Amino acid sequence: MGSLSVSTHRGLVHWQGLLLVVSLLNFWSQPTTTQVTVESINALEGTDVLLRILYKPPNVAGLIWYRGYSTENNRIIASLTVKSRIHKRGLQVGRVKLNYDGSLMLKNVTMKDSGIYTLVIRLQDCTSTTESTRLTVYPLLRAPTLLASNTTVTANKDAVVMTCQTNAHAIHWLFNGTNLQLTERMKLSLDLRNLTIDPVLREDAGDYQCNTFNPMNSAKSASLALDVKFE
Numbered sequence: 235m236g237s238l239s240v241s242t243h244r245g246l247v248h249w250q251g252l253l254l255v256v257s258l259l260n261f262w263s264q265p266t267t268t269q270v271t272v273e274s275i276n277a278l279e280g281t282d283v284l285l286r287i288l289y290k291p292p293n294v295a296g297l298i299w300y301r302g303y304s305t306e307n308n309r310i311i312a313s314l315t316v317k318s319r320i321h322k323r324g325l326q327v328g329r330v331k332l333n334y335d336g337s338l339m340l341k342n343v344t345m346k347d348s349g350i351y352t353l354v355i356r357l358q359d360c361t362s363t364t365e366s367t368r369l370t371v372y373p374l375l376r377a378p379t380l381l382a383s384n385t386t387v388t389a390n391k392d393a394v395v396m397t398c399q400t401n402a403h404a405i406h407w408l409f410n411g412t413n414l415q416l417t418e419r420m421k422l423s424l425d426l427r428n429l430t431i432d433p434v435l436r437e438d439a440g441d442y443q444c445n446t447f448n449p450m451n452s453a454k455s456a457s458l459a460l461d462v463k464f465e
């Protein structure tokens with residue numbers, strides 16, 4: 235593995251992949267933690283996430299990003315030593331990019347990237363600060379499919395079961411474009427995916443949709459028209 239000298243004139247340096255440059259690991263042993271900050275970030279699956287440094291003290295000697303709260307060497311994602319030269323090393327090559335300002339870019343995140351990221355900043359006086367980020371990656375939701383046991387039913391006689399086909403756990407039901415008001419004739423299954431109306435009345439005629447959501451996005455089914463005949 236060839237070593238690479240990188241100028242500290244940061245503006246002139248281009249990122250060249252995670253550089254497996256040996257840094258002074260001994261230098262990092264037994265840091266004296268003086269500060270802990272935790273930030274929470276939500277992100278959508280498939281996007282790029284920037285883990286910023288929340289508090290950057292002056293006189294930084296170097297920094298290390300870890301996966302999880304643990305600061306074991308085998309949890310190191312990437313590190314950077316600021317002295318006469320900047321040295322970077324990292325374990326997860328590819329989707330991870332350590333910027334020269336110390337921030338960590340995670341590209342095209344998946345749910346597996348959810349969790350804690352800990353940054354230890356070593357200062358020139360040999361103390362250090364520690365901060366952690368909790369990343370939660372939410373799935374990109376696809377529109378659910380709404381099915382009904384029967385879309386043409388008879389008032390005061392028939393029942394109807396509508397099924398929202400989705401893997402999502404958070405579901406809203408909509409009737410004519412607004413939140414469905416449940417009546418005593420309506421029952422939602424525990425998983426919220428089945429709506430039973432028994433018996434159906436004329437006032438139930440209209441357009442039904444189910445809407446799945448998480449903190450980062452939502453997706454609605456096509457609307458399903460329930461036609462109610464009366465005798």
Ligand SMILES: *[C@@H]1O[C@H](CO)[C@@H](O)[C@H](O)[C@H]1NC(C)=O
Nearest residue numbers: 279280281341342343344345
């Ligand atoms: C992002 O990751 C997914 C798999 O998680 C992959 O299918 C897709 O091609 C990636 N997109 C880019 C732009 O790298």
Ligand SMILES: *[C@@H]1O[C@H](CO)[C@@H](O)[C@H](O)[C@H]1NC(C)=O
Nearest residue numbers: 383384385386387388392463
């Ligand atoms: C749907 O309900 C209508 C009216 O009650 C009935 O005539 C029809 O047979 C039902 N269709 C199915 C597939 O159950």
Ligand SMILES: *[C@@H]1O[C@H](CO)[C@@H](O)[C@H](O)[C@H]1NC(C)=O
Nearest residue numbers: 395396397423424425427428
């Ligand atoms: C929802 O309805 C479908 C179709 O009628 C049925 O197969 C399924 O068991 C129901 N699920 C629940 C949780 O009631």
Ligand SMILES: *[C@@H]1O[C@H](CO)[C@@H](O)[C@H](O)[C@H]1NC(C)=O
Nearest residue numbers: 409410437438439440441459
């Ligand atoms: C719902 O929409 C249907 C079709 O547009 C309409 O006939 C019905 O009166 C509406 N029902 C309510 C309660 O708004």
